[in-house]
Amino acid sequence: MRAQCLRTPETTPVRNVAFFHGRVSTRHVNHTALMRDRIDSPEGRAQYAQRFATVEPVFANLRANKRLDRFTLRGRAKVDTQWKLYCLVHNIEKLANNGYAA
Numbered sequence: 001m002r003a004q005c006l007r008t009p010e011t012t013p014v015r016n017v018a019f020f021h022g023r024v025s026t027r028h029v030n031h032t033a034l035m036r037d038r039i040d041s042p043e044g045r046a047q048y049a050q051r052f053a054t055v056e057p058v059f060a061n062l063r064a065n066k067r068l069d070r071f072t073l074r075g076r077a078k079v080d081t082q083w084k085l086y087c088l089v090h091n092i093e094k095l096a097n098n099g100y101a102a
Contacts, residue, residue, distance in 0.1 A: 058090065061090060062086055062090060066086060066089065066090070068086050071083070
């Protein structure tokens with residue numbers, strides 16, 4: 001069968017084959033329902049409430065107030081630099097609003 005399946009069976013290394021024993025589950029996993037169940041649990045609600053208090057306002061400020069809807073530069077290094085600049089401006093603004101800038 002190797003000669004029928006491979007162009008050069010004499011030089012092609014042996015390939016690994018996996019054998020599955022038992023039945024494979026035909027039930028499709030609904031990832032949306034799984035996430036909904038995780039978020040609706042008491043622990044998930046607590047984590048999601050924490051997220052609103054810590055992370056979401058930062059992105060909302062950068063997007064709405066600073067107008068960072070998309071990056072204006074190309075390339076990973078330039079985008080990283082632009083992102084760090086926006087984060088720096090956000091943190092300096094937080095310090096200034098809390099009275100640390102004299």
